[in-house]
Amino acid sequence: MQKSEKLSLLLVLALTLSLGLAPSVWAQPMGKGQGHGPGMMNLTPEQAGKIFDLQEKFHANTADVRKQMMVKHAELAALRKAEKPDQNAIQAKQKELNTLRDQMKEKMTAFQSEAKQIAPDFEMGRGHGFGMAPGPDMGKGPGSGPPPHHAR
Secondary structure, eight states: HHHHHHHHHHHHHHHHHHHHHHHHHTOOOOSSSTTOOHHHOOOHHHHHHHHHHHHHHHHHHHHHHHHHHHHHHHHHHHHHHSOOOOHHHHHHHHHHHHHHHHHHHHHHHHHHHHHHHHHHHTTOOOOOTTTTTTOTTTTTTTSSSSOOOOOO
């Protein structure tokens, strides 16, 4: 196995492990851990239940796109680490990744719209990137990743 293949495999394993551990963070009570800012504290019990259901639906509906993004990131990393990186292949893979990121942003916008219908004062907070593979948009506030998720 070449060094670049080993690194790619290690990257995929590390990302898989991190996604596997993420539910333990989300399983914390509201107000603890990442993703539960002031907007979550101002919800009625009915609103909180509806927002939770909406988050579950969002998470399920974006699973395939998030998986594809993780794979594309690993493929892009492998292309960049090649002995002689092919810039055209790298740019093509980056475009594929950007298309997937745009799909996630569209889904996030729809989620935010639905959440606002449930609770007009609902705010997700800043810096959420749960579920998306790392990228330049991570941690830049609403729209940069799936909604905060508090139970699995």
